[in-house]
Amino acid sequence: MWLTKFLNIIGSFLPPDPLAGKEEALARLNPxxxxxxxxRSVLGVSQREALDICESAVRQGLFKxxxxxxxxxxxxxxxxxxxxxxxxxxxxxxxxxxxYEEVVLPTAQLQKVKYYRLNEQSTAATVG
Amino acid sequence: xxxxxxYRLTFPKSRFSLQSCSSxxxxxxxxxxxxxxFRYNIVAVGILPKTYMPILRTASVQDLKRLLELYPVSSxxxxxxxxAGTKDELCLEVAxxxxxxxxxxxxxxxxxxxxQHIYVYSHRLRLNSLPTVGIPDGELLDTKSxxxxxxxxxxxxxxxxxxxxxxxxxxxxxxxxxxxxxxTREHLIVRIVVLEKxxxxxxxxxxxxxxxRSIDENGILLAVERAFGGALVTTDLHKGVKKLWHDDFMDAxxxxxxxxxxxxATIMDKSKGIKKTDSELYALLRTLTLFKTLFEVTATxxxxxxxxxxxxxxxxxxxxxxxxxxxxxxxxxDEILKHNR
Numbered sequence: 137m138w139l140t141k142f143l144n145i146i147g148s149f150l151p152p153d154p155l156a157g158k159e160e161a162l163a164r165l166n167p168x169x170x171x172x173x174x175x176r177s178v179l180g181v182s183q184r185e186a187l188d189i190c191e192s193a194v195r196q197g198l199f200k201x202x203x204x205x206x207x208x209x210x211x212x213x214x215x216x217x218x219x220x221x222x223x224x225x226x227x228x229x230x231x232x233x234x235x236y237e238e239v240v241l242p243t244a245q246l247q248k249v250k251y252y253r254l255n256e257q258s259t260a261a262t263v264g
Numbered sequence: 265x266x267x268x269x270x271y272r273l274t275f276p277k278s279r280f281s282l283q284s285c286s287s288x289x290x291x292x293x294x295x296x297x298x299x300x301x302f303r304y305n306i307v308a309v310g311i312l313p314k315t316y317m318p319i320l321r322t323a324s325v326q327d328l329k330r331l332l333e334l335y336p337v338s339s340x341x342x343x344x345x346x347x348a349g350t351k352d353e354l355c356l357e358v359a360x361x362x363x364x365x366x367x368x369x370x371x372x373x374x375x376x377x378x379x380q381h382i383y384v385y386s387h388r389l390r391l392n393s394l395p396t397v398g399i400p401d402g403e404l405l406d407t408k409s410x411x412x413x414x415x416x417x418x419x420x421x422x423x424x425x426x427x428x429x430x431x432x433x434x435x436x437x438x439x440x441x442x443x444x445x446x447x448t449r450e451h452l453i454v455r456i457v458v459l460e461k462x463x464x465x466x467x468x469x470x471x472x473x474x475x476x477r478s479i480d481e482n483g484i485l486l487a488v489e490r491a492f493g494g495a496l497v498t499t500d501l502h503k504g505v506k507k508l509w510h511d512d513f514m515d516a517x518x519x520x521x522x523x524x525x526x527x528x529a530t531i532m533d534k535s536k537g538i539k540k541t542d543s544e545l546y547a548l549l550r551t552l553t554l555f556k557t558l559f560e561v562t563a564t565x566x567x568x569x570x571x572x573x574x575x576x577x578x579x580x581x582x583x584x585x586x587x588x589x590x591x592x593x594x595x596x597x598d599e600i601l602k603h604n605r
Contacts, residue, residue, distance in 0.1 A: 204533075209518075209531050210531055211517075211518075211531045211532065211533055211534065212533035212534060213533075213534050214534065229518065229558060229584075231556070234556070235381060235458075235573070235582050235584070236518075236556070236558050236573045236582060236584045237584055238571075238584055238585060
């Protein structure tokens with residue numbers, strides 16, 4: 137199970153006690169998209185510690201890094217493993233005079249958010 | 265004496281009945297139908313309105329080009345397949361030839377392919393006793409009667425007053441806006457084509473500020489509502505929309521909805537539908553009042569409509585994208601209304 141491996145990684149950063157009772161909350165994380173804030177809030181640690189945990193999971197092959205570009209309304213318009221692989225432009229929806237309108241916006245001008253996702257190959261190897 | 269109406273006409277507010285039109289002008293050459301459009305124009309100039317079209321006759325080449333530019337390039341190429349070039353070049357060439365009959369037919373035939381804002385009303389009037397609808401700066405361009413449906417196509421001259429910068433000067437940019445009223449036994453469907461107004465391109469890229477618009481959608485709707493004299497009630501589309509959603513015709517990617525103590529909104533990430541990816545929220549939304557909600561069509565029915573929005577309590581349906589096939593947007597509206605009973 138990916139969660140067991142992730143708990144082990146967390147355990148190497150934190151004493152075991154803080155994890156007590158948090159397994160369920162961790163299990164509810166969406167393995168396709170894990171934001172640093174998800175990990176930070178569940179574990180009650182600092183943003184820096186959450187980042188270290190996620191980066192450690194990447195080094196151990198459990199997680200992969202990802203980045204998504206957000207439209208002005210907050211919708212994720214596209215995602216990629218690294219920012220340079222995002223499309224140059226994305227389609228977003230805006231409201232003009234109360235009506236939905238589709239606009240094409242340059243990715244460079246939009247907010248990007250980093251996230252992590254489960255490395256399926258790693259999970260398969262663990263399960264196997 | 266000939267009574268020639270100006271193209272910026274306001275129709276008389278008195279009600280004409282279609283039936284009376286038919287009987288009164290039985291002797292005239294009413295080739296296609298018997299609506300008030302024919303009555304008005306035949307009385308005025310004694311010729312068929314389709315050949316008259318003052319709003320098109322007085323339109324400049326640029327007016328016609330802007331009108332054509334409201335339509336998708338796929339429609340333009342289908343209609344004028346012999347003309348090559350970009351959309352801009354094609355529109356300019358067609359406008360320059362000034363074949364007004366051709367342009368008028370195209371405007372009507374391909375209206376359903378345009379981006380549109382649609383407002384649905386319920387009424388209890390008889391199709392043969394509809395009132396005259398006069399829209400400020402508008403002209404009734406064409407009418408079409410089917411057994412249970414009447415189509416009235418208007419062109420409205422919409423002016424944007426702008427202040428252009430460097431040096432500052434006031435200017436007006438005008439557009440011809442197609443609006444169609446579809447009247448069925450139960451509903452009046454007002455279809456307003458979305459103005460794709462790139463005003464900056466008409467002032468040589470100079471900066472500008474829009475300071476006024478001669479008529480907006482509310483003005484058009486007000487004129488229609490006044491003409492019907494209180495006989496119109498906004499149609500609540502919740503039932504039809506939720507039925508189609510339940511049937512997987514479409515899935516919502518953005519929704520605003522009323523909860524008991526708040527108004528919430530959900531914005532899904534790209535290609536994620538609420539029903540498909542958040543069954544709990546979908547179950548909740550089935551019971552809630554929806555406000556502006558954007559749907560992507562998921563049914564594999566070969567429809568060229570890929571997305572539409574609704575504001576069900578206000579009888580509103582919006583088509584924010586062009587569609588390739590004629591009648592596909594009509595089909596979506598018909599399906600919503602079919603399941604709305």
